[in-house]
Amino acid sequence: MAEPLASHWESRADEYDVVVIGSGYGGAITAARIASADIRPKPTVCILERGIEWIPGTFPDESADVLAHFLSPLNPLGLYEFSIHPDISVLQGSGLGGTSLVNANVAIIPEDAFFERTPWPPGIRMSTLRPYYQKAADTLEISEHPQGKNLRKVQALKKRADRNPDAKFELLKLAVNFTHDGLDPNGVERRPCIDCGDCVTGCNVRAKNTLYMNYLPIAKNHGAHIFTQVRVRYIVPAINGGYLIHYERYAPRHPIPESGVMRARRTVIVSAGALGSTEIMLRSREHGLSLPDAVATRFSGNGDFFGIAYNSDQRTDIMGFGNHLDEPDRSAVKAGPTIVGVIRYNRGKPLNRQMTIEDLTIPRAGVEPSRRTLPWLPGTDTDNRPILDWLDNVNEVRRVALDIQFNPEGALNHTMCYLVMADDPANGTMELKHDRLKIKWPNVGNQPIFQQINNELREHAKVLGAKFIQNPIWRFLPNSPLLTAHPLGGCPMGESHTTGFVDEFGKVFKSDGTKHGGLYVADGSVVPTALGVNPFLTISALCERIADHLVEELR
Ligand SMILES: Cc1cc2nc3c(=O)[nH]c(=O)nc-3n(C[C@H](O)[C@H](O)[C@H](O)COP(=O)(O)OP(=O)(O)OC[C@H]3O[C@@H](n4cnc5c(N)ncnc54)[C@H](O)[C@@H]3O)c2cc1C
Ligand code: SF4
Structure with a gap:
């Protein structure tokens, strides 16, 4: 078995030149570079x-096992975090590799126009990114599913387009390995995807190109020390320079x-994700760190939305x-990776008319x-069939009956789940209440x-x-x-x-208005607007750019 990437906690030093907090896209990329x-x-x-x-x-x-690995105060080392809030709740990952461990691998670029509005700084445009x-796409080794168009769920998605x-329907680029079998140049063992559909509970095949398979091994192979189970609470300037x-x-x-307490002699990079980095910063302000008023503002759920077309006439x-x-x-x-295809609506039109709809596979758990659950959820029949169209009605009932146990001919295997993304105004805010982020x-x-979005999803079901x-x-x-992911x-x-x-x-x-020397944030928290598409490739591009700048500053 391959050696773990994390070092023994006892081997840590009290001080490093550069300390990176979090190991998702922002943390893994900046540390590796x-x-x-x-x-x-x-x-x-x-x-x-x-x-x-x-x-x-x-x-x-398995369902019970997945439930047992949800993060909570009693289970601080859990893999999946469901952070519940009254207006918008958040799903994310926790572990070495961040949310890449449990995401759906979709690597997609937003429309140029998403960057051409305030408050993006003028230096950030599609041309500069x-x-x-x-660079990020090459390291994450993204590619289309070679047989994606043959997957039944993809055909069902395309029908509406x-x-x-x-x-416009397209096959997506995914951070999934479909070809390589064996050790890669970073010494990581890779296996091709088997279309098992478990990407969002964690790939047990070694086919998903999580950060654990690329940027983190690069960081480790070049001498970075990696420590797990360490939750950073806050950061303050050190009297002798750097940060505590x-x-x-x-x-x-x-x-x-x-x-x-650990000291960063030169640089701290906060990469704990949109919620984690904001929480650390708010707590740091309580401990005296000077921060601008924009802290904990411009929260966006990326216009995320979900819908289900249950028990259709088509096997999915x-x-x-x-x-x-x-x-x-x-x-x-043949379930395929969690997401394989996409429909992009109204490209080139005003952002508030654009949306992105993708297929979703349900993981084994x-x-x-x-x-x-699904047979009991209220919904609307989109068929509008006369009651006398008895054959279709009989088939619907038959498929529900077959679902008494796992059955490819049953209603669930004739269902489509959809993930939708669109533009939202990114005007959510966050605060610390009783030391917890809200x-x-x-x-x-x-x-x-x-x-x-709901109207369009109803058309898909129809x-x-x-x-x-x-x-x-x-x-x-x-x-x-x-709910946003x-x-x-x-x-x-x-x-x-x-x-x-x-x-x-x-x-x-x-x-x-001046800047802190050596204090950076690099992750999804720096994105000031919705992107209208899955965000990790954009977060990666922004963080590659930040890393380039940091390397120059450290030289
Ligand atoms: C189910 C699911 C599916 C998704 N599918 C896709 C997809 O297909 N395509 C896409 O583009 N995006 C997808 N995403 C979203 C994508 O994974 C995130 O946008 C991306 O991972 C964010 O990167 P990040 O670096 O900002 O944060 P993360 O990847 O979340 O990394 C933050 C890291 O910081 C750690 N951390 C947090 N607080 C602390 C602390 N106090 N101290 C130390 N460490 C801390 C966390 O444990 C985590 O490892 C999905 C998300 C989910 C939940
Ligand atoms: S479909 Fe299965 S094998 Fe392929 S990347 Fe997802 S979890 Fe891994």
């Missing part, structure tokens, strides 16, 4: 990550952490089976719960864009002859709360401290 750069003398680099190291093959894939998109001139990083270290099955093969090719019934369903965004779900199930929470809660903002980029928390290179402003 600084550690591997030709800088003399070579800076010492360390990554502090709150979660644990997940060796591929050990991710949970393009080389960095390429074929009938709508404003909608106050942290808590959690031992497995031991809820009481050990507190400590959306039931994931995990790394269990030995189970004949299950592997007969979600199949049983979905089979039991998101505030009253009535976010009542914006017209979400009704437009094309397939399915029951349309809109966001079920909306039925029960009057304020139409949202793409939190953005909180430490937004801006031209100056009046609009931004960091400059175009991630450098943190002080309250008086």
Whole structure:
């Protein structure tokens, strides 16, 4: 078995030149680029990550096991974090590799126009980002699914695009390995994708190009020290220069952490994600760090929305089976990676008319719960068939009956789940209450864009002859709360401290408009607007650019 990437906690030094907080896209990219750069003398680099190291093959894939790995105060080392707030809740990952461990691998570039508005600093435009998109795409080794168009769920998705001139279907580029079998140049063992559909609970095949397979090994191979189970609480300037990083270290099955302090002699890069970095910054302000008013502003859910077309006339093969090719019934369903295709609407038109709709496979752990729950959720039949069209009606009932157990001919395997992204105004805010981060965004779900999305999802269901199930929470809660897997903002980029928390290179402003020497933020928190598409490639491009600048500064 490959050696773990994380070092023993006892081997840590009290001081490093560069300390990176978090190991998601921002943390892994900046650590890899600084550690591997030709800088003399070579800076010492360390990554502090709150979660644990997940060796591929050990991710949970049964419902109870997945539930047991949710992060909570009693389980601070959990892999999945569901952060609940009254207006908009957030799903994200925690572990070495950040949310890349449990995301859906989609690598997509937004429309140029998303960057051509305030408060993006003028230095950030598609033209300045393009080389960095390429750099990130090369390292993440993105490619289309070679047989993507043959997947049944992709064909079902495309059906709607074929009938709508404003909608363009494409196969997506994914951070998934479809070809390589064996060791790669970074010494990482890789296996080709088996179309098992478990990307969002964690790939147990070694096919998903998570940060654990590329940037983090690069950082480690170039001497970076990586420590897990370390939750950073706040940062303050050190009297002798640099910064003091106050942290808590959690031992497995031991809820009481050990507190400590590490010094970054030259540079701290805060890369704890949109929620994590904002929380650290708000707490740092309580401990005296000077910060601009833009802290904890411009939160966006990236216009995320979900919908379901249940029990359609078309087989979709959306039931994931995990790394269990030995189970004949299950592997007969070619589920594919979580997301494979996309429909982009109204490209080139005003941003408030654009949207992105993608297919979703249910991971193995979600199949049983979905089979039991979906038949009972209220929805609208989109068929409008006369009652006498008895054959179709009989087939619908038959498929539900077949779902009494796992069955490729059942209703669940004739269902489409959709992820939608669009433009939202990014005007959510965050605060620390009783030392915990809270998101505030009253009535976010009542914006017209979400009704437009619902209408379009209903059309998808109609094309397939399915029951349309809109966001079920909306039925029960009057304020139409949202759920996002793409939190953005909180430490937004801006031209100056009046609009931004960091400059175009991630450098943190002080309250008086000057900048902190050696204090950076690099992750999704710096994105000041929605992107309308899955965000990690853009976060990666921004962080590659920040890393380039940091390397120059450290030289
Ligand atoms: C189910 C799911 C599917 C997704 N699918 C896609 C997709 O297909 N395409 C796409 O573009 N995006 C997708 N995303 C979103 C994407 O993964 C995130 O936008 C991206 O990972 C954000 O990168 P980041 O560096 O900002 O933060 P993260 O990747 O979240 O990394 C932050 C890291 O910081 C650590 N951390 C947090 N607080 C602390 C602390 N106090 N101390 C130390 N460490 C800390 C966290 O544990 C984590 O490792 C998906 C997300 C989810 C949840
Ligand atoms: S479909 Fe399965 S094998 Fe392929 S990347 Fe996703 S989890 Fe890994």
